[in-house]
Amino acid sequence: MIAPHPDHPPKTFRIRVRRQDGPQAKSYWQQFDVTYRPNMNVISALQWIAAHPRTADGKQTSPVVWDCNCLEEVCGACTMLINGRARQACSALIDELMEHGSTITLEPMTKFPVVRDLFPDRSRLFNDLKKVQGWVPIDGMLDLGPGPNEPPDTQEMRYAMSRCMSCGCCLEACPQYTLTNHFLGAAPIGQARLFNAHPTGAQLKEERLVTLTGPGGVSDCGNAQNCVKACPKDVPLTEAIADIGRQATVHSIKNFFSGG
Amino acid sequence: MNGSADTSGAIGGKHHFLLRRLHSLSGILPVGVFVIFHLFTNAQLIRGGEHFQHEVDFIHSMPALLFIEILLWAAIGFHAALGVVYTFAGAQSNTRYYPHWDNWRYLLQRITGIVALVFIFLHIATLRWRWDLAGWYTPFFTLGVTPEGEVVNLAGVSTAVALQHAWWVAALYLVGVLSVIYHWSNGLWTAAITWGVTITDQAQRRWAWLCGGLFAALFVFSAAAFVGALTLTENDQNTHEWRAYRYMSEQRRAGHVIDLHGKRPGDRVSVSALPDLPSTENESDG
Numbered sequence: 001m002i003a004p005h006p007d008h009p010p011k012t013f014r015i016r017v018r019r020q021d022g023p024q025a026k027s028y029w030q031q032f033d034v035t036y037r038p039n040m041n042v043i044s045a046l047q048w049i050a051a052h053p054r055t056a057d058g059k060q061t062s063p064v065v066w067d068c069n070c071l072e073e074v075c076g077a078c079t080m081l082i083n084g085r086a087r088q089a090c091s092a093l094i095d096e097l098m099e100h101g102s103t104i105t106l107e108p109m110t111k112f113p114v115v116r117d118l119f120p121d122r123s124r125l126f127n128d129l130k131k132v133q134g135w136v137p138i139d140g141m142l143d144l145g146p147g148p149n150e151p152p153d154t155q156e157m158r159y160a161m162s163r164c165m166s167c168g169c170c171l172e173a174c175p176q177y178t179l180t181n182h183f184l185g186a187a188p189i190g191q192a193r194l195f196n197a198h199p200t201g202a203q204l205k206e207e208r209l210v211t212l213t214g215p216g217g218v219s220d221c222g223n224a225q226n227c228v229k230a231c232p233k234d235v236p237l238t239e240a241i242a243d244i245g246r247q248a249t250v251h252s253i254k255n256f257f258s259g260g
Numbered sequence: 261m262n263g264s265a266d267t268s269g270a271i272g273g274k275h276h277f278l279l280r281r282l283h284s285l286s287g288i289l290p291v292g293v294f295v296i297f298h299l300f301t302n303a304q305l306i307r308g309g310e311h312f313q314h315e316v317d318f319i320h321s322m323p324a325l326l327f328i329e330i331l332l333w334a335a336i337g338f339h340a341a342l343g344v345v346y347t348f349a350g351a352q353s354n355t356r357y358y359p360h361w362d363n364w365r366y367l368l369q370r371i372t373g374i375v376a377l378v379f380i381f382l383h384i385a386t387l388r389w390r391w392d393l394a395g396w397y398t399p400f401f402t403l404g405v406t407p408e409g410e411v412v413n414l415a416g417v418s419t420a421v422a423l424q425h426a427w428w429v430a431a432l433y434l435v436g437v438l439s440v441i442y443h444w445s446n447g448l449w450t451a452a453i454t455w456g457v458t459i460t461d462q463a464q465r466r467w468a469w470l471c472g473g474l475f476a477a478l479f480v481f482s483a484a485a486f487v488g489a490l491t492l493t494e495n496d497q498n499t500h501e502w503r504a505y506r507y508m509s510e511q512r513r514a515g516h517v518i519d520l521h522g523k524r525p526g527d528r529v530s531v532s533a534l535p536d537l538p539s540t541e542n543e544s545d546g
Contacts, residue, residue: 173357
């Protein structure tokens with residue numbers, strides 16, 4: 001990508017942050033004028049603010065809190081709203097953002113409780129991954145031997161699903177997923193598809209489908225299809241939802257006629 | 261860890277999934293199939309009142325009509341009640357930051373659902389139940405009788421009177437019918453995902469062409485009915501029908517129900533038993 005003004009870089013740019021001092025506190029806005037350096041991203045801008053915690057009107061303040069880990073868009077920890085849309089701060093380049101205006105707005109995701117400032121508590125997402133048992137069951141006392149072979153087309157589909165990093169962008173973008181309801185959302189449904197398609201993971205398929213045909217399961221999808229557009233990893237989430245929808249249809253019909 | 265989920269706060273509790281799927285099914289099958297049938301028969305209005313009358317008489321001659329009607333009421337009531345709950349309990353539209361077509365389609369589905377519900381209610385209240393809503397009185401009669409006692413067909417004229425009542429009634433029908441056909445064709449598209457019929461993006465796109473085609477066909481049917489109803493005006497050939505319509509609606513408004521059960525067009529009935537009404541000259545059909 002090309003910087004907006006390669007010959008005349010700006011001296012500073014403005015960051016507008018929605019801050020919140022604690023989980024129950026009210027949010028408020030603060031603005032910071034950050035000194036421009038080439039190739040900055042939102043994380044390095046936040047690091048600059050941490051080193052210079054002074055608002056644009058000269059008031060001393062506390063450093064802005066955020067979460068991050070890998071800094072290469074594979075962990076999902078630094079997901080936040082950047083100019084209104086959920087994405088990772090580490091791969092949000094200042095030069096690109098400045099093509100759309102000299103002020104960059106940062107907010108915490110709205111579908112998760114806020115711990116502080118830009119740091120959300122994503123526990124619900126991880127609990128929901130546990131609910132759909134997003135794993136291959138290999139724990140136990142017996143040697144299970146080598147895993148069964150996977151046909152190449154299953155491998156290909158599963159590889160696409162496995163790119164999910166549980167960042168929460170799909171949930172933030174989803175109009176059916178709210179702070180207070182019970183919808184699992186796209187990411188856990190995608191992981192259920194990933195592990196249902198694994199020859200060993202399929203041992204838990206029926207159990208996963210019990211959860212997925214329960215309250216907050218796949219039937220709460222409203223087909224706005226924002227998830228697949230918001231996904232930074234191009235996970236085919238809408239295909240996963242349709243596939244799990246098919247599995248849920250088969251599961252519930254089978255259950256109707258032969259279930260307990 | 262077993263597969264049980266937290267059922268607190270979810271609509272329908274442990275029947276949540278079943279209710280959602282029945283909501284989908286009730287919208288597609290009874291309601292949707294009825295809407296196709298209804299709009300297709302309406303479209304005959306463009307060929308003239310007598311063709312439309314033929315369709316109306318055919319529907320009225322169907323066996324177990326009451327059973328069909330009850331089934332439709334149950335399906336519409338169930339679909340609408342759950343739809344209103346699903347729309348207002350929890351959905352947070354966000355087209356500002358995610359202005360994709362699919363996201364607008366999602367929002368439109370909810371708006372058209374509510375508009376369709378209001379429209380269908382008004383449509384049935386005026387034409388079926390013959391409510392007088394603050395002067396908006398356009399009852400539907402299959403058969404009517406002239407003040408001289410001649411039995412005539414009134415399905416076409418009744419529809420024309422209803423739609424020509426005022427500009428806002430025509431506008432309501434246009435918006436209402438567009439909402440209904442959008443809601444159904446989009447619902448058919450999403451139902452294929454819900455039930456797991458279309459899985460890949462390509463399959464969903466192919467199915468979208470089909471649903472779009474259905475939307476277009478239903479729009480053509482509705483437009484034909486619309487044009488037919490708005491252009492059916494009083495002339496030398498049908499003036500006795502218009503006079504019969506005015507006579508019937510006045511009698512009905514005054515609380516006199518004229519029983520034409522078993523009568524056929526061309527029959528003569530005695531209307532002398534009915535009280536005299538003021539001259540119809542001051543009455544307008546508009």
